[in-house]
Amino acid sequence: WADRSDGENSYPGMLAWADRFVVSADSVNMISEACATGKPVHAFAPKPVAGKLARFHDALREAGYLCAPDADAPIAQQPLRELPEVVQRVRELREARAPCSPSPAGGRGSG
Numbered sequence: 001w002a003d004r005s006d007g008e009n010s011y012p013g014m015l016a017w018a019d020r021f022v023v024s025a026d027s028v029n030m031i032s033e034a035c036a037t038g039k040p041v042h043a044f045a046p047k048p049v050a051g052k053l054a055r056f057h058d059a060l061r062e063a064g065y066l067c068a069p070d071a072d073a074p075i076a077q078q079p080l081r082e083l084p085e086v087v088q089r090v091r092e093l094r095e096a097r098a099p100c101s102p103s104p105a106g107g108r109g110s111g
Contacts, residue, residue: 015033015034015037016037018037018039019039019040020039020040020041020042021034021037021039021040021041021042022042022043022044023041023042023043023044024043024044025043025044025045025049025053025057026045026049026053028053028056031043031056031057031060031066032080035060035065035066035079035080036079036080036081037079038077038078038079038080040067041060041065041066041067042066042067042069043057043066043069045069060080064077065077065080
């Protein structure tokens, strides 16, 4: 599937019908989408990942969303759902922010 001229995107259907996933270890988006299904997810890495990406993998493994490289797939777990927590945190930050001061007569402030 390249664009709309190819018809309806089959990716959502693949996510829905798969029993488990083996995804590219270097794609945070692909890993996150697979983890959101609640199905077992393995990240394939021809060589070890490092840095922020390794910490991302470790956090998902510790939370039970990502299978260890040498492990059999565990039973399905709760789907990864971070949006409600993100929305709550954004609301808290907005409420904690100092109110904006009125703009000068010019309407744009100085700068």
